[in-house]
Each structure stands twice: as structure tokens, then as C-alpha cells.
Amino acid sequence: MQEQEVLAYVQAAAKAVDLPLDAARAQAVAEHLGRTAAMARLLASAELSPEDEPAELYRPAPFPEADGT
Numbered sequence: 001m002q003e004q005e006v007l008a009y010v011q012a013a014a015k016a017v018d019l020p021l022d023a024a025r026a027q028a029v030a031e032h033l034g035r036t037a038a039m040a041r042l043l044a045s046a047e048l049s050p051e052d053e054p055a056e057l058y059r060p061a062p063f064p065e066a067d068g069t
Helices: 003-016 023-045
Strands: none
Touching: 003 023
16 A cells, blocks of 8 residues: 555544544554554565464463362
């Protein structure tokens, strides 16, 4: 997306959720979104194999309940 397209998207999204954004704030949001999209494109283009997928998040076992004795 081009800079103006990102800005138009930010303005349309803000209007859709009734979020007031002045021009300076909308421009700042568009710049951050543009950088984030560029990083996502770089990550998406990385060739990864299934072995490169990170392991599932650690989930501790539930704490055992007292047996009442």
C-alpha cells in the first residue's frame, strides 16, 4: 500500500468506529501502520519449515485441589 492509501484506510477505519482523529494524529497512526505492514511483509516472505515453528506456549498444570483430609 502507498502512504496515501494507508492514510485513507486509517481515516476510514476511524470514521467507521466513530473515533475522532485530527489530521496530525491520523498521519502518525498511518506511519506506524505502514511500518507494521512492512515488517509483516518481511516476516511473511521468510522461508520457514515446520521445524522452525515455535513450540506451543507453556501452560502449567492446574494446582491440585486439597483432598479434604
